[in-house]
Amino acid sequence: MDWGMKNRMAQIIKPDGKCFFLPIDHGYFLGPTSRLERPGETIKPILSYADALFVTRGVLRNAIDPVKSKPVILRVSGGSSVIGEDLANEELTTSMEEIIRLNVSAVGMSIFVGSKYEKQTLTNLAALVDECENYGIPVMAVTAVGKELAKRDARYLSLCCRVAAELGARVVKTYWCEDFDKVTNGCPVPIVIAGGPKCKTELQVFEFVYDGIQKGAIGVNLGRNVWQHKYPVAMMRALHAVIHKKATPKEADEIFKEIKNKTK
Ligand code: 5RP
Numbered sequence: 001m002d003w004g005m006k007n008r009m010a011q012i013i014k015p016d017g018k019c020f021f022l023p024i025d026h027g028y029f030l031g032p033t034s035r036l037e038r039p040g041e042t043i044k045p046i047l048s049y050a051d052a053l054f055v056t057r058g059v060l061r062n063a064i065d066p067v068k069s070k071p072v073i074l075r076v077s078g079g080s081s082v083i084g085e086d087l088a089n090e091e092l093t094t095s096m097e098e099i100i101r102l103n104v105s106a107v108g109m110s111i112f113v114g115s116k117y118e119k120q121t122l123t124n125l126a127a128l129v130d131e132c133e134n135y136g137i138p139v140m141a142v143t144a145v146g147k148e149l150a151k152r153d154a155r156y157l158s159l160c161c162r163v164a165a166e167l168g169a170r171v172v173k174t175y176w177c178e179d180f181d182k183v184t185n186g187c188p189v190p191i192v193i194a195g196g197p198k199c200k201t202e203l204q205v206f207e208f209v210y211d212g213i214q215k216g217a218i219g220v221n222l223g224r225n226v227w228q229h230k231y232p233v234a235m236m237r238a239l240h241a242v243i244h245k246k247a248t249p250k251e252a253d254e255i256f257k258e259i260k261n262k263t264k
Contacts, residue, residue, distance in 0.1 A: 004136025009170065011071040011105040012052045012138070013190070019219035020243050021173075021192060022050035024059060025075040025108075026223065028093075030082050035228045039063045042227050049236035054108055054221055057094055073140055074099060076128065077109035077121075087146035088112035092124050096131045107137060108173070110144035113160040114151070122167060129168030141169035142194070149196070154182040161187040173221045176208040184216030195222035202235065202256050206249035209242050219243050234259035 001009075013019045024039045036042055039055075040063030047053070052071040055064065060072060076094040080087050090110055099107055109128055111121040129139050141164035145151045152175040161172045165187050174183060176193045184191050193212040199205050205225045213219070220243060226235045238256040241247035247255065 002136050005133075005138060005170075008105045008136060008138055012073060012171075013218060014051055014244065016244060017218060018213075018243050019192060020049070020051045020240060021054050021073060021219065021221035022046065022052070022070075022226070023054035023195075023221050023223040024227070025054050025056050027059065028056050028075060028078045029080060029087060042232075046226065046232050046236045049233075049240050051219075052105060054223075057098060057102060060102060071105035072102070073106040073108050074102060074104040075109070076107045077124065077142075086116065088115035088117040088121065088144070090117065090121055090124075092128060096135070099132070099137060100135060104137070106140055106171070107132060108140040108142055110142040111160065111164055112144055112146065113163055114156070115146070122163065125164065125169065126167045133168065138170035139168065140171040140173055140192075141165075141167070143172065143174040145175070152177050152196075154179040158183045158186045161191060165189045176212045176217075180212050180217070181215040190218040191216065193217045193220045193222070195220065195225045198224050198228050202229070202238070203249055203253050205235070206238060206242055206252040206256075209239060210247075210249045210252070213243065231256070231260045231263060233263065 026033050039059050052073050054073045056075045077090045078093040079091045080089045111125050125141055132139050143160035154177050157174050157177055161174050161183055164172045171190050173192045173194050209220055226232050229235045234256045237259050238252040241255050242252045
């Protein structure tokens, strides 16, 4: 691996080999989703606990302080919205010049394996990898399912992750599922766990993140379960402990409660 690629990977994955990415890219297809109406305000109290931000160029330029920011993973795919015909119909939305101009640590794009747009999103991934490798910029593939959340099982996700890695992704983001080790075992590049819609309890979040890390994930890319929560700082700090300090779900829950009680 060349110096530039190694250096950028080290910006987003910490020396303990783990990472906590904070995604605020949802507006690119959901619009001003709840609690992310003003992304700059949303992240103010929680950014310091994240290792990197996952964000589009529009929010990056308009809401993120270029001086005090964290490493950036730039979302570079899109083109469909939640009210459009098919969320899977994505293209690359950001040029290589723009990626370099914004001095990002990595880029991320969605692939929709098994959908009508499988080939389009996979060949876009391969083309993005070709370009980004020239400049030492890691590509994170996002195994997206659109509205079909039921698709998230080990058989399907292991296929998606392996395909993404074969096409050259340096990191793959995928959903947690039962038998998550089947997903990590079949994927030769690091996997980070996506969050998905908000869980009913905090403990459920700590449990799936803990299980995923035990089974080989290197961290998370988790948004709504943090910033849609009433106590986002407590969530960030508890998750940080699971990812970087090997806290169990029970220990994380205690950290959560302690910080929550202090902020009341
Ligand atoms: C949206 C994304 C998000 O980064 C991803 O879904 C993680 O966020 P959340 O934890 O809210 O699901 O890729 O397109």
